[in-house]
Amino acid sequence: MQVQTVSSRVPVPALESREPVPEPARDQIRLLLMQARHALATDPADAERCIAVAVRLLPQIDAPASEPKAFAAPAMQRGGLAPWQVLRIKALVEARLAGRISSAEMAAAARLSPSHFSRAFRISFGDAPKAYVNRRRIARSKTMMLDGGDSLAAIALACGLSDQAHFCRMFRRFEGMSPSVWRRLRGGAAEVAQTEADWPAAAAG
Known part of the structure; x- marks a missing residue:
């Protein structure tokens, strides 16, 4: 089933308002992120639109200190980020995985x-x-x-990695095996003309 466009699903409120966001609006943000997660495999463009709308809503959650307790954020982990900061960082990262994300931008x-x-x-x-x-x-x-027939080279670029060799090195570092082997073991889409022997650079990482 095709995911609906964001514009028809969740209206974007005016960003100039700094009034406390009612709970239904907070629920909209959670819903948008859930929809983005489900859309990633079938419609990445729509997933990015969902995340973009959620990111635009986030500044309104940072309500003034005088806001009622009903809208106060839950207690943060001592020394860590506030809940709204965690949510904003997660949304930013998911929206920008195909490109470069610096620590300075996240900060x-x-x-x-x-x-x-x-x-x-x-x-x-x-x-x-x-x-x-x-x-x-x-x-x-x-x-x-697992969900598509894209080549490893295409997946590497979609995930913000410079090329297939870079992807293979990083994947092996996290998973202990090459992505092509991982895909075959889990019955994912066949990788055309791709074996570990094709990419000796991956083993070097």
Whole structure:
């Protein structure tokens, strides 16, 4: 079933308003992210649109200090990122996996200095920002390998990696095997003319 377009599904409220966001609007953000997750395999463009709308809604959650308790964010992990910052970073990363994502951009999205952001990020995510982004790239590559017939070269580019050899090295580092072997073991789409022997550079990583 084809995913509906975002414009017909969730209206985007005016971004100038700084009034506390009612719970239904918060639910819209959660729904958008869920829809984006399900659309990744079948309609990546629609998934990115869902994430983009969610990102545009996020600043409104950062309501003034005088907001009622009903709209207050849950307690944050000591020394870590606030819940709204975690959600914003996750949305940014998912929307930008096909390209470059710097720690400075992530820190700016969380409205923190790079040094403060790096420490808080490790507490909240259990990883450095770069490691988390790479982990998400590998997770998306797995979805693409199982759900489609794209070549490893195409998957590498879609996941923000420079080429197939780079993808193979990183995948082996995370999974302990090449992506082509991982795909075959799980019955994913056949990789045309692709074996580990074709890519000796992968073994070097």
